[in-house]
Amino acid sequence: MSDRLVFFDTTLRDGEQVPGCQLNTVEKIQVARQLEQLGVDVIEAGFPASSPGDFNSVVEISKAVTWPVICALTRAVESDIDSAAEALKHARYKRIHTGIGTSDEHIRYKFNSTREEILERAVAAVKYAVKQKVDDVEFYAEDAGRTDNEYLARVVEAVIRAGATVINIPDTTGYCLPDEYGAKIRYLMENIDELSSGKAILSTHCHNDLGMATANTMSGILNGARQVEVAINGVGERAGNTALEEIAMILKCHRQTIPLDFNIKTERIAAASRLVSSLMNMPIQPNKAIVGRNAFAHSSGIHQDGVLKNTQTYEIMNPKDIGLNENNIVMTARSGRAALKYRLSLLGVEADGDVLDRIYESFLKLADKKKQLTDDDILMLAGSDIAATKHIKLDSLQVTTGKGVTPIAAIRLNVANEIFEAASTGNGPLDASIKALKQIIRRDMILREMTIQTLSKGSDDVGKVHMQVENEGQLYYGFGSDTDIITAGVEAYIDCINKFKN
Ligand SMILES: [Zn+2]
Known part of the structure; x- marks a missing residue:
């Protein structure tokens, strides 16, 4: 079995579905560039058939980034797959993510259909997607968490034979227990030859309705999944998705027991987290693991003493691991335009010409009112310039x-x-x-x-x-x-x- 774990980020698709947190295309490009710097393998850029805006965002993201695979979501419908293929035209590496609901609840109430008919539709959609000449095709079995294992295995085997090389097993409702979800992944690994031989891989996609997204994703990995679908700060519908930063730091801290290779440059986590929080207008809870304001604040007296003597006493990780610099005060009114541009680029915002001029002007005004400016202040200024129109x-x-x-x-x-x-x-x-x-x-x-x-x-x-x-x-x-x-x-x-x- 492969010892490499693929990070598939869905901040711009699943995360962007949160009511009120919609990003415009310019903002999505900023996030996509940040994800590329972070080392994400696959960026799910949108659902092109859902709206002209989404279609256009996938086109522009495809042009803006180079190395990550750009993925577009579709239903198991030919016209959806057509528009995904069209939107991905400019991507260097492209993936179509198609699928259908496989739980009895979905089959009966959503599709008013039968298991046999759903299986046929799944296979037909994958075959049609393969014909679009993309680099790979991923299949999702929506509501797999509540799908009976035997039927799920039949669907997975059939879509792999039709050409899918990544199979997403979503716990759409966030209901599964970690053991149960892990057992589902193991059942598929053990019963489908194409998975144990590495011809196709399984992907996790866990929602956090009961606070178990990260635990379920880890259980999936430990039982053989080799792709994780995650989002920055755990953004996503309802209680959200699995947080990218949590999975990356768990793997980093437990390298000895879970020896998997992955591409995430963890020292870019803090910048990505701040950018997404500020563009989506989603404050991060102070006690959020890894990226919350208090995540590295050891405030009780005993702890502080221990930390001063040796940071390893109470800290299992170093703030530097996620790119938090100890001295967060970075700029003053004396900082020049070039310094501001450089600081912005470290935060994932590329600003030039007029845009940089406007941000610099508001930077000087704020520096006048408030002597020392932090990264958060600077991101906020960049964010309000986007709002200038x-x-x-x-x-x-x-x-x-x-x-x-x-x-x-x-x-x-x-x-x-x-x-x-x-x-x-x-x-x-x-x-x-x-x-x-x-x-x-x-x-x-x-x-x-x-x-x-x-x-x-x-x-x-x-x-x-x-x-x-x-x-x-x-x-x-x-x-x-x-x-x-x-x-x-x-x-x-x-x-x-x-x-x-x-
Ligand atoms: Zn989802």
Whole structure:
């Protein structure tokens, strides 16, 4: 059996399906480039048949990266496979990922079909995909976690014979126990000759609904799977996917007992994590394994003493392993344009010409307000430049507030290059500001959730606001940042409005 593990990243497909976290093509290219630097083997770039936007993203990602295989998802439908092949035209290495539901629940309720008919459709889809002259074809047996093993083995064997070389066994609902999932992988390995001979490999795809995604993926690997489908920060539908950084660091820490080769350059993990979190507007929980803010913070007195004496006392890994530099303060107002460009490129953002000029200008403004800027500050500036083309912009905001006075806000918005002004009172400064904004933007919208964070320490820090605003039954995620927390809140609200679909 091969001792190499393939990392298949689905941040841009499964991760991007999270409501409100959609990325535009420019942002997807930034993430794809970062994934390439991280050493990901396969990038799942999208589902081309689902929308013209997704199709175009797959085309542009194919042009933007060189070494990773670019993968496009399809249903077991000829027209889907046609558009995937078309979208992948520019990729250097290309893969079609096709498949169908194989659990009785899917067969009966989703397809109103029979096991025999589903088997035939699976084989036909793989044969059709093989004809598209891609480098390889991967097959997914959707809801494999709940599919009976004997039938699953028949499907897997048949699609390998039809030409698939990677077989994805997804625990779509996140229901399997690690032993159960591992046993499923082992059953397939033991009963299908093409798998034990290495002619095809099995892939894991585990969801985190019960918090077992990483455990299930590891169990899959230990029982013979040689590809893992993962996402940066574990982003993905509902409770998310298996986190790439967790699997990579588990394998690194347990090299002695699990001697598998893999391509991930773990010292690029922190940069990739920050970029995805900032572009998708998804804050990382502080205690998240590997990439959470507290993951390397040994705060209790006894621990601190131990860590100072010898970092190996309590740390099983070094912050440097994931690319966290001890001194996070990197730039000041005296840093030049070239230094900013270099720092951005280390963070995975390529900026030139006008874009670099605009980021540098806002960098100088922020450095003026806040003496020392961190990587997070710089990523935030780059992220807000992407937002510079938005339809509605905050032109100015003036707020009077305090104890014993009625908060009042005056707002000026630029809507498609026309200026609108309004003022309102409220029960607090943000309430007053949003009520003023609502006098100009008369849409059905409700603020559903809001979190405020600061990046480092000190009252002069930048405040980051994440917000969820509901419009016509749909949730939109927005982000704003400023040294003025009310301005950051209003910016986040406007960011949500700019994403409204209708
Ligand atoms: Zn999934």
